[in-house]
Amino acid sequence: MSSINWSSSDLQAFAALVQxxxxxxxxxxxxxxxxxxxxxxxxxxxxxxxxxxxRSTRQVSLTPEGEQLSREVLRIERELxxxxxxxxxxxxxxxxxxxxxxxxxxxxxxxPQLLARWRALHPQVTxxxxxxxxxxxxxxxxxxxxxxxxxxxGDLREFETELLRTEPYWLVCPGGHRLAARRxxxxxDLAGEEVIQLARSSSVRQQLDRLAAAQVLRSSPLEVEQLxxxxxxxxxxxxxxxxxxxxxxxxxxxxxxxxxLAEPELTRPLWLARRKGQALSVAAxxxxxxxxxxxxxxx
Numbered sequence: 291m292s293s294i295n296w297s298s299s300d301l302q303a304f305a306a307l308v309q310x311x312x313x314x315x316x317x318x319x320x321x322x323x324x325x326x327x328x329x330x331x332x333x334x335x336x337x338x339x340x341x342x343x344x345r346s347t348r349q350v351s352l353t354p355e356g357e358q359l360s361r362e363v364l365r366i367e368r369e370l371x372x373x374x375x376x377x378x379x380x381x382x383x384x385x386x387x388x389x390x391x392x393x394x395x396x397x398x399x400x401x402p403q404l405l406a407r408w409r410a411l412h413p414q415v416t417x418x419x420x421x422x423x424x425x426x427x428x429x430x431x432x433x434x435x436x437x438x439x440x441x442x443x444g445d446l447r448e449f450e451t452e453l454l455r456t457e458p459y460w461l462v463c464p465g466g467h468r469l470a471a472r473r474x475x476x477x478x479d480l481a482g483e484e485v486i487q488l489a490r491s492s493s494v495r496q497q498l499d500r501l502a503a504a505q506v507l508r509s510s511p512l513e514v515e516q517l518x519x520x521x522x523x524x525x526x527x528x529x530x531x532x533x534x535x536x537x538x539x540x541x542x543x544x545x546x547x548x549x550x551l552a553e554p555e556l557t558r559p560l561w562l563a564r565r566k567g568q569a570l571s572v573a574a575x576x577x578x579x580x581x582x583x584x585x586x587x588x589x
Contacts, residue, residue, distance in 0.1 A: 294337050301363055303330050307343065308360045311350045386573040387416040391427030392440035393493065394517075395536040396560065400440075404584050408577065415573050424493040431563060437574035439563040440581075442534075443493025449563040454585050456557040461549045462521070462541045463530040470547035477553055484510040484529040486520060493558070494534060501556060507532075521546065534558040 296304075299320070306316040317327035335342050342356035352360055376385065392401060397419060408417055420430055424443040431439040431449065440454075461475050469475050485507045488495045492515070498507065510529040514520050517540040520531055525545040532551060533541070535558075541548050562581065564570065570578065 296334065296337070300330065300334055301367070303327065304334060304342070304359070305363055305367060307331060307350065308352065308356075308363070313345075313350065383412045383573060383576055384414050386414075386571060387418065388438075388571065388573040388577045389418040389420070389430075389436040390438050390440065390577065391420040391422055391430045391436040393424060393427065393442055394421045395534065396440045397421035399536045399539065400584070404581060407584075408580060411580075412573070412576065415576075417573075417577065423491055425491055428563065431565060434565070437564065437570060438578060441493070441561050441563055442558050443496050446561060446563055448566065450566045451564075452562045452582075454560045454562055454582075456559050457535040459532050459534055459551045459553075459556045459558065460538060461530060461551055462524050462533055462538075463547050463549070464525060464527050465545050465547050467530065467547065469530075469549060472549050474550045474552040476551075480507065480530070482508065484508055486510045486512045486514065486523055486529040486531045488517075488520065488531075489513060489515040491515075494532075494537075497556070497558060498532060532556075536560075 303316070303320050303322075306319045307313065310316045310319065313328060313331075314324050317324045320327060322330070331343065338355075338359075340355045341353050342359060344351045344353055378384075390401075398421075401419065405417060405419065408415075418436075420427065420436060422430070424441045427436070427439045427441050428444045428446075428449070430436045439449075461469060461480070463470055469479055472479070487498065487509050490496070490499070490513075501507075512523055512528060514523065517533070517537055520533075521540045521543070523529065524531055524541070525543075538548055562578065564574075
C-alpha cells in the first residue's frame with residue numbers, strides 16, 4: 291500500500307469544504323483562489339483514489355467515502371485542539387505534576403514553607419514529595435519516579451547536580467555533659483567519647499566514615515536509623531553524636547545541648563540532582579526556580 295502524504299493545509303482544506311459545503315467560501319477560509327482550491331481538492335481525491343465530494347451547480351455533498359473520512363478528520367482535529375489546549379495548560383502551570391525526593395532533614399526544614407508557597411502560586415499543579423534517605427531518593431531519580439532529588443550523599447556522577455549549600459556539623463550531647471557549655475568543640479575534645487552513629491546507609495554516616503581513619507572517632511555499639519531515636523539515646527547519657535545543622539530541630543528539647551564543631555573539613559554538601567540529558571518539565575523547572583530563589587534568600 292503506497293503512502294498518502296496529506297499536509298496540514300490539505301486537512302484544513304478538506305475540513306473547510308466539509309463545514310461550508312461551498313467551494314468559494316471554503317477557498318476564502320483557506321486564503322486560496324477558487325481555482326487553486328478546486329485543484330487541491332481534486333489532487334486529494336486523486337491521492338486517495340476515490341471521490342470525496344459530489345459537485346452540482348447548487349450544492350456540494352459528501353460521498354459515503356467522504357463521510358467516513360470527514361468523521362476521522364474532524365475527530366483528529368478535535369483531538370489536536372484538545373492536545374494543544376492541554377499543552378497550553380502545562381506551559382501556563384494550570385496543570386501538570388512534579389515529583390521531588392528529599393532527605394528528611396531537608397524535607398522538614400526547607401520544604402514546608404516552599405510547598406505552601408508553591409500551592410498558593412500553582413494550585414492546579416500536583417507536587418509529590420518523597421522524604422527518604424539519600425540512596426532511596428537517588429534510586430527514585432534514577433528510575434524516573436521523581437524529577438529532582440535533594441540529597442547530600444551517594445555517588446552523584448551519573449546525575450547533573452547543583453550545589454545548593456554546605457552546612458556545618460554540630461556535637462549533640464546531654465545537657466549536663468562536660469562539653470555542653472562550650473562555644474565550639476574540636477576533634478581533640480571528643481577523645482574518649484562514645485559517638486552514637488547513624489545507619490551506614492545514611493549520608494551522615496558515610497561522610498563520617500570517610501573521616502574516621504584520620505580522626506579516629508570512638509564509635510558506640512549503638513547504631514540507629516532515626517534521629518528521634520538518636521536524640522533519646524543521647525538524652526539518656528548513652529553517648530554523644532555528630533549531626534549536620536539541618537537536623538538540629540530533633541535536639542532542641544530539654545536535657546540536650548548542641549555545640550558547633552569547629553572542624554572545617556567536616557561539612558555536608560546539599561545537592562539538587564536531576565537525570566543527565568533529560569529536559570525538565572515546565573512544572574519541574576518552576577519548582578527548581580522557586581527552590582533556588584528560597585535557598586539564595588536564606589543564605
